[in-house]
Structures are given as structure tokens and as C-alpha cells.
Amino acid sequence: MRHVFRLRVGPVCFRIGSQWRGPIAALRQLYAGYPEPDGVCDFTVRLEAERPWRRWLRPSVAIRGDYMLPDAVPVSLDHGLLAAEMGMNLQMALGQRRFLLLHASAVERDGRALLMTGHSGAGKSTLAALLGERGWRFMGDEFALLGLDDGLLHPFPRAVSLKNESLGLLDAVDPGRLGPLLEGTPKGRIRHLRPNAEAVARMGEPARPVLILFPRFGLDLEPAVREVGAAEAFMRLTQASTNYVALGERGFDALTRLVGALPSKAIDYADAAEAETLVERLWEGE
Amino acid sequence: MRDAGPLVRLLADPAGAGEVRDWTSLIALARAESLIGALAWRLDGLDLPPAVEALLAAARSDGEAARTQALWEAEMARRALAPLGVPVVLLKGSAYAAAGLEAGRGRSIGDLDILVPRDSLPDVERALLAAGWEWVKEDAYDDQYYRRWMHELPPLIHRERDRMIDVHHTILPLTARPKPDSAAMIEDRLPLADGLFVLSPPDMIVHAAAHLFADGDLAGGLRNLWDIDRLVREFENRDGDFHPKLRDHAGRHGLLPAVSRAVRLAHHIYKTPVRCQAPKPKPLVLPGTGQEKIGYRIAAADRLFLRRLLARDGWGRQRRPLTRLGFYVRSHWLRMPPPMLARHLWVKVRRR
Numbered sequence: 001m002r003h004v005f006r007l008r009v010g011p012v013c014f015r016i017g018s019q020w021r022g023p024i025a026a027l028r029q030l031y032a033g034y035p036e037p038d039g040v041c042d043f044t045v046r047l048e049a050e051r052p053w054r055r056w057l058r059p060s061v062a063i064r065g066d067y068m069l070p071d072a073v074p075v076s077l078d079h080g081l082l083a084a085e086m087g088m089n090l091q092m093a094l095g096q097r098r099f100l101l102l103h104a105s106a107v108e109r110d111g112r113a114l115l116m117t118g119h120s121g122a123g124k125s126t127l128a129a130l131l132g133e134r135g136w137r138f139m140g141d142e143f144a145l146l147g148l149d150d151g152l153l154h155p156f157p158r159a160v161s162l163k164n165e166s167l168g169l170l171d172a173v174d175p176g177r178l179g180p181l182l183e184g185t186p187k188g189r190i191r192h193l194r195p196n197a198e199a200v201a202r203m204g205e206p207a208r209p210v211l212i213l214f215p216r217f218g219l220d221l222e223p224a225v226r227e228v229g230a231a232e233a234f235m236r237l238t239q240a241s242t243n244y245v246a247l248g249e250r251g252f253d254a255l256t257r258l259v260g261a262l263p264s265k266a267i268d269y270a271d272a273a274e275a276e277t278l279v280e281r282l283w284e285g286e
Numbered sequence: 287m288r289d290a291g292p293l294v295r296l297l298a299d300p301a302g303a304g305e306v307r308d309w310t311s312l313i314a315l316a317r318a319e320s321l322i323g324a325l326a327w328r329l330d331g332l333d334l335p336p337a338v339e340a341l342l343a344a345a346r347s348d349g350e351a352a353r354t355q356a357l358w359e360a361e362m363a364r365r366a367l368a369p370l371g372v373p374v375v376l377l378k379g380s381a382y383a384a385a386g387l388e389a390g391r392g393r394s395i396g397d398l399d400i401l402v403p404r405d406s407l408p409d410v411e412r413a414l415l416a417a418g419w420e421w422v423k424e425d426a427y428d429d430q431y432y433r434r435w436m437h438e439l440p441p442l443i444h445r446e447r448d449r450m451i452d453v454h455h456t457i458l459p460l461t462a463r464p465k466p467d468s469a470a471m472i473e474d475r476l477p478l479a480d481g482l483f484v485l486s487p488p489d490m491i492v493h494a495a496a497h498l499f500a501d502g503d504l505a506g507g508l509r510n511l512w513d514i515d516r517l518v519r520e521f522e523n524r525d526g527d528f529h530p531k532l533r534d535h536a537g538r539h540g541l542l543p544a545v546s547r548a549v550r551l552a553h554h555i556y557k558t559p560v561r562c563q564a565p566k567p568k569p570l571v572l573p574g575t576g577q578e579k580i581g582y583r584i585a586a587a588d589r590l591f592l593r594r595l596l597a598r599d600g601w602g603r604q605r606r607p608l609t610r611l612g613f614y615v616r617s618h619w620l621r622m623p624p625p626m627l628a629r630h631l632w633v634k635v636r637r638r
Contacts, residue, residue, distance in 0.1 A: 001601055013337075015310050017601055040309040040337045046601055066317045066602060095317075097344040248351035 001046065007088075008037040010145065010155040010203045011098070014088050015041040019048045019055055023080030030081065030159050030179045030192055033200055043067075043095060045087035050074045063087045067094035079182050082190060085161060092143055093242040099145035099154060100247060100254045103240045106139035106153050106209075107131045113153045113207040114283065115144055115262075116215055117240045123217035123275065126166045129193060130272055131279065133173065138199040139207070148247070148254050151261075152206035157199040159192040167191055169272070211286050212237075212264040215275065221268040223278060233264035287311045287600030290319060290508060294596070297321065297512065298557045300328045309338050311600025318602035320509045323349040323392025349392040353383045356395040359449050360384060363398060364482050366417035370409050373483055375401040375475050377454060377493065381484040382513070385476075389516035393509075397441070397450040401485075403472055404455035411439060411453070419444050419451060427633055435461045435622065457493045458501055461622040466496065466539035487521040487528065488535035495548035496541050499591075503610070503617040507595045508555070514548050515556040522559065529560075551591055 001017030003024040008014075018024045043066050049055035050062040059077040063086050072090075075083040092101060104117035105128030114136075116124040125141040132138025140156040147154055159179065162169060170178060170193060179192035194200075212233055228236075237255055238244045244251045265282060269275040287308065293315045296302050306312055316322040326345035334342070360380050367374050375381075377399035382390030402410050419442040423429060432440040437460060439453040456468035471493075475483040485493060491514060498510045521528045536545035552558040594613050597606040604610060618627050 015314075039335060040313065040341065042337075042341060044310065044314040044602060046603065048603075064602075066314055097348045098340060246348065246351060248354060250347065250351075 001048075005031075006037045006041060007031055008035050008203075009088075009158050010140070012043070012092070012096075012145075012156065013037040013039070013041040014043050014045060014091070016045045016084055016087065017047070018080070018084075020059065020061075020077060020080060022077060023047050023061070023084050026081040026180065027084050030194055032194070033197070035203075042098075043088070043091035045084065045091060047080065047083050047087065063090060065091055067091050069094075073186070075185075079185050081179055081192065082182055082185055085159070085192070088158070089142065096143075096145075096243055097247065099147060100251050101241055101243045102144040102146060102237060103142070103242065104144040104237075105141040106144045106155075107136040108139055108153075108155075108207040109136050109283070111207055112210040112286075113139060114211050114213065114279070115153065115209050116213045117144075117237065118214050118216060121217065123215050123269070125160060126162065126169060126217075126272065127215055127275055127279070129160045129162065129166075130169060130276065132160075132195060132199060134276065137202060138195045146209075146254055146258060147206065148250050150206070151208075151254065151257055153209045154206045155199070155203045157195040157203050159194050161190055161192055163190050164188045209258065209262060211282065212259070212262050213279070213282070214264065214266040216266065216268050217270070217275075218268065219270055221270050223270070223274050224268040225278065225282065226266040228264035228266050230259045230264070233259040233262075287315060289596040289605065290315055290598045291596060292600075293319065293321065293325070294508065294555050297325060297328055298555070300332060303329055303332050303334060308600060309335065313338075313341060314602040315598055315600055318598055320394050320506060321512060323352075323394060324509070324512055325392075327392040346392065349394075352395055353390065355449075356380050356383050356398070359398045359444075359447070359451075360482060361480070362417075362444070362447070363400060363414075363451060364480060366413050366419075367402075367410060368481065370406065370413055372402055372406040372410065373472055373475060375472060375483040375485060376478075377401055377457075377485070378497075378513075381490065382517075384478055384482065385484045387517065388520050389513045391516075393513070397452050399452045399454060401454045401457070401468065401472065403469070407439065407453070407455055414442055414451065414453070418446060422450070427637075431630070435459055435626075457496050459621050461626060462500060462620060464496070464500055464540040464544070466492070466541060470538065486535070487517070487525075488532045489539075491517050491521070491532055491548070492535050492539055492541050492545055495536075495545040496539075499544040499547050500541060500620060501617070503614045504591070504594050508598075511548065511552050511555060511595065515552045515558045518549065518552065518558050518560075547585075547588065547591065550585070550588060551595070554588070554592065555595065 003018045003021050005016045005024045005027045045065040047061045050060050054060050060074040061077055061080055061083040062074045063072055063083050065087055104115050105124040106113050106115050107128050116127060118124050128138060128141045138157055141160045143156050145154040145156050177194040182190045267278050292312060316325045322345045326342035329342055360376055376384055379393050379395035380398050422441045422443050429440050437454055437456045437458055441450050441452055443450050457466050458464060471485055471489045474486040474489060476486055477483055494514050498507055536542045549560055553560050593609050597604060597609060599605050
């Protein structure tokens with residue numbers, strides 16, 4: 001491919017090839033300061049024209065790679081960075097077999113990790129990004145990698161993708177860490193945030209998970225905490241995992257160990273400050 | 287990597303692993319050709335870079351989980367069909383896995399393929415529908431297309447397990463020119479311990495070759511040819527008299543050309559040993575494989591097949607669009623006589 005970028009995020013290396021310069025330039029800028037991988041890459045992502053002429057004529061980016069969805073919708077070239085991010089997500093979701101992959105965010109403090117998972121819009125991503133700016137180490141906002149043998153959470157600090165209302169969170173951060181504002185994507189307005197220097201520098205350090213939270217965001221919700229039993233946590237995490245079924249018994253073992261050893265709690269919140277207070281209170285209790 | 291040469295050379299000769307410089311490309315290529323599991327097993331135990339070893343170890347355990355799942359799916363079909371008392375013959379990946387064959391090692395297994403006697407089809411269909419399988423294609427033309435002209439029922443998917451089953455009553459479309467004798471294949475079946483069956487060793491290869499060279503456009507052909515390589519090696523090791531039996535079965539089912547081509551190409555690509563009266567060896571340079579000398583002369587048309595089979599680069603992209611188009615046209619040509627093809631394409635075009 002004409003334009004190539006290699007990226008290491010935690011224990012995973014990606015090779016991204018593109019027919020256009022733009023998406024690769026945007027990736028280079030967004031991931032400035034990430035270590036340059038030298039060895040083998042786990043996954044290959046290809047950004048290429050859906051049909052040969054669509055490289056020049058109304059260019060649209062088909063997201064392809066080692067693993068593909070047959071009916072994936074191409075993305076406009078203006079959103080090439082989003083295409084690259086989606087391509088990497090796709091490889092993880094469909095092809096990752098070295099870890100149990102949880103659709104969850106994670107932060108760490110004092111060598112212990114907090115795992116947050118919930119439906120899209122529950123605020124796990126925003127919450128992790130926020131805590132990552134407030135003294136916690138950001139480990140990832142999209143995927144949490146649970147080691148199949150060691151039971152540790154392995155960091156996957158990709159750029160945070162903030163959408164619509166969450167964009168307000170970015171007002172305080174260094175503009176140098178921001179990607180371009182992407183308007184009119186299928187998911188609305190999106191802007192990417194590079195995790196801070198500590199998150200990048202320590203991306204090779206796993207941590208032991210000690211608490212699972214199921215946050216729920218709603219403007220009309222009263223702040224609340226509810227205990228979640230191991231069985232319910234197990235069921236919710238199987239739904240949050242993209243490779244639980246494919247891993248078979250190893251996935252089952254890793255997940256039962258996790259929910260058996262950790263307390264799980266559901267929290268409701270209506271704004272970020274409230275959530276932060278709740279999280280800090282629960283964390284002190286552990 | 288401009289074609290799949292480096293991958294097939296490494297599969298044929300794992301000792302070359304020490305010289306691999308671009309593992310990323312090799313792995314992308316192997317994934318695109320569904321050969322990552324086979325590669326992982328071939329390179330097992332060799333001294334590899336740790337990151338490569340980690341990826342291949344994951345591919346091996348992935349293959350084991352896929353195998354368990356495929357065997358379970360076969361068991362589900364067995365339970366659904368057992369009351370009918372008809373022989374259920376596993377085909378392709380599920381058969382290799384269930385029979386414990388080398389070809390099943392690390393092989394990805396998508397659908398469950400079974401072969402049943404043609405006159406039992408209505409009963410089999412009813413039993414599967416009653417056990418939770420559902421039609422995938424609702425379209426009346428597609429349904430008719432399968433029922434009148436194809437060698438299998440329209441695909442069914444299980445509503446809870448989300449796995450597909452293909453119920454075959456013969457191994458090639460009814461409209462294809464070769465007419466394999468599926469009743470004889472079922473007659474020659476071998477039992478497994480659990481009450482299911484697999485094809486006899488020669489028929490397994492006849493089926494794999496028919497699937498590859500008498501049907502379809504050779505997409506994913508390197509994996510199918512790898513199956514053939516593994517099967518031929520294993521059966522020839524077990525039975526010194528295997529080759530004449532293979533020839534005999536291939537002839538009986540009208541598939542000698544496909545089987546001969548399969549064995550020739552497997553020999554060229556994967557160095558499959560062939561114990562037969564080959565024509566006199568003549569040195570020849572092959573496109574793509576980098577082999578300067580080969581065992582025996584390759585037919586001119588085989589070069590086109592080689593070109594097609596190896597048409598994949600180190601980014602996992604398909605190459606050689608004209609060659610591929612040619613084989614795509616050929617696949618339709620093989621499937622049905624021209625007037626029928628014209629009508630079929632007309633229906634498909636109008637629907638789009």
C-alpha cells in the first residue's frame with residue numbers, strides 16, 4: 001500500500017495501509033509519541049477505495065483488513081481517521097484471541113484497576129477519559145483486555161473517541177492532543193483525544209482489576225449505587241465481550257475467575273462530577 | 287509480498303521459517319487465505335520470534351475451540367436426524383475434524399456440510415426445521431434455484447446457535463457436466479463412533495477436488511488445495527495401494543480430470559508426494575512459486591490455475607483481476623449450460 005503507519009497500543013500492534021495520504025497523516029499526528037513498533041504486527045488494516053474509480057471520484061474509504069464485515073458501509077474520505085479507528089476496532093472485535101476482550105473502559109491507581117462497562121451511551125468512555133485527567137492512569141476507553149492466564153487487565157490506551165455532548169470535556173485539555181473535529185459522521189460529531197503522556201508511557205504495564213462498575217448515565221437519574229451479584233456481572237460481561245464465545249472454555253474460565261474475585265456495582269449518575277464522587281467513594285471502600 | 291508464494295513455500299517446508307523477514311505480511315496473507323491455523327500447526331515447536339509465536343499459539347487454540355464447536359454442531363444435526371434412520375455423511379471440514387484427520391488440524395470450519403440420500407431430503411428438511419433450523423433465503427427464485435438445479439437444499443441457519451447447515455444430496459450442481467454417483471458415495475461411506483459417517487478416503491479427495499476444480503471460482507483455493515495435500519499424504523501413508531483406488535473412484539464419478547489437476551497442482555504448490563506413473567520429469571520454471579525444477583511437466587492450463595491460486599499479496603489483497611474474472615466466468619460456465627446461465631443472470635441483474 002502507498003501509505004503505511006504502524007502503531008503499538010499496549011500489547012497489540014497494528015499495520016495500517018491506505019491508498020490516500022490523509023488518513024495516515026491524521027493518524028501520525030494523533031498518535032505522536034507512541035512507540036514505533038519494529039517487530040510483527042498482530043493485525044493489518046487496509047483503507048482502500050470501495051471500487052477502483054472511487055479513489056479519485058467522490059472518494060470513499062472501504063474498511064478492510066485481516067478481518068472484515070461483509071456489509072460494512074464505506075466512510076467518506078473526510079472521515080478517514082474515523083475509518084482507521086473503526087478498522088482497528090474491527091480487527092480487535094473479530095480477531096483478538098490472546099485476551100478476553102471486554103467492551104469496557106479501565107483506569108488504574110496504585111497498581112489496581114477499575115473496570116467500567118455498560119451499553120453505548122452509559123458514559124464509560126467519558127468517565128474513563130475524565131478520571132484519566134484527574135490522577136488516575138487511563139488504560140483504555142473502548143476495549144479492556146483480560147489476560148487469559150494471568151487474570152490481569154492489560155492496557156489498551158487508544159485515542160479516546162468523544163461524541164456529541166461529551167465534546168465539552170475537551171475544553172480544558174491541551175489542543176495538541178486533539179484530532180480533527182469530524183462533523184456529520186454516522187455517530188454524529190466526533191473528536192479524538194490522545195491519552196496523556198503517563199498513559200502512553202505505561203502502556204506496557206498491566207494491573208490487577210479490583211472493582212467492576214456498571215455506570216448508567218441519565219439526566220433525570222438520581223445518583224444511586226446497587227450491588228451486582230457475580231452471576232449478573234458474568235452475564236452482562238459475556239454480552240460485553242466480542243470474543244467470549246470464540247475463546248470457548250478459556251474465555252469461560254477467565255471470566256468466572258474475574259467475577260468470582262471482584263465486587264461489582266451499578267451506579268446511576270446525571271453529571272460527570274457526581275459520577276466522579278461516586279467512583280471515588282466506592283474506590284475508598286475497596 | 288506480491289503473491290502467495292512465500293506462504294505456500296513455508297507450509298510445504300517449515301524449515302524456511304528462519305529466513306522469514308516480513309512476518310506481518312505472511313500472517314495477513316495466511317489469514318486472508320484461511321490458512322493461519324494450518325500455518326500455526328506447521329510451525330509448532332520451531333524457534334520463532336516471541337510475538338509470532340504468541341500469534342500462532344492463539345491461532346492454534348482458536349482452531350481447537352472452532353473444532354469443538356463444529357463437532358457439537360454435527361452432534362446437534364445427528365440428534366435431529368437420528369429418528370429418521372437415514373445415513374448422515376459429514377463433508378469437508380467437519381468430516382476431517384470428526385475423523386481426526388490431519389487435514390482438520392487448525393482448519394477453520396464455517397458451515398456444517400452433510401450428505402444424505404436424495405429421496406430422504408423432504409424428511410431431513412422437516413426434521414431440521416422442527417429442531418430449530420430456519421431458512422436463510424426467503425426469495426422464491428433462490429429457493430427454486432437451489433431445489434431444481436443445485437446439489438444442496440437452500441442454506442438453513444439455526445435460530446439459537448446461529449450456525450449454518452448445508453444439506454447436500456450430491457457433490458456437484460445437477461446442472462454441471464460431470465455426474466458423480468452420490469448413491470455410490472453414500473454406499474461406500476465409513477462409520478464414525480457416534481453413528482455419523484464420513485466419505486471413504488478416495489471419495490473425500492474426489493469431493494475436495496470436485497469442489498475446487500469443477501465448481502466455484504477458486505476463491506480460497508489454496509486452503510482447499512492444502513486439504514487435498516494433507517489427505518493425499520495421510521491416505522498414501524496408511525495404504526500403499528491408495529493411488530489406484532483414488533484413480534478408480536475419480537473415474538467412476540466422472541471426475542478424473544479434476545482429481546488429476548488437484549494432485550498435480552498440490553504437488554507443485556505443496557510438494558505433495560505422488561506415487562504414480564508420472565510423465566518424464568522436465569525442468570520448468572513456475573510463475574510465482576520460485577521453484578526452478580519440478581517433478582514432472584505441468585499442463586499449460588495448470589499455469590493459469592497457479593496464477594489464480596497464488597493471486598494474493600502481503601496485505602491480504604486479491605491481485606490479478608483479469609485472471610480472477612476469467613475464473614469467475616468459468617465457474618458459471620461449469621455450473622450450467624449457456625441458455626440457463628443467460629436466464630439466471632438476467633433474473634439476478636433485474637433484481638439488483
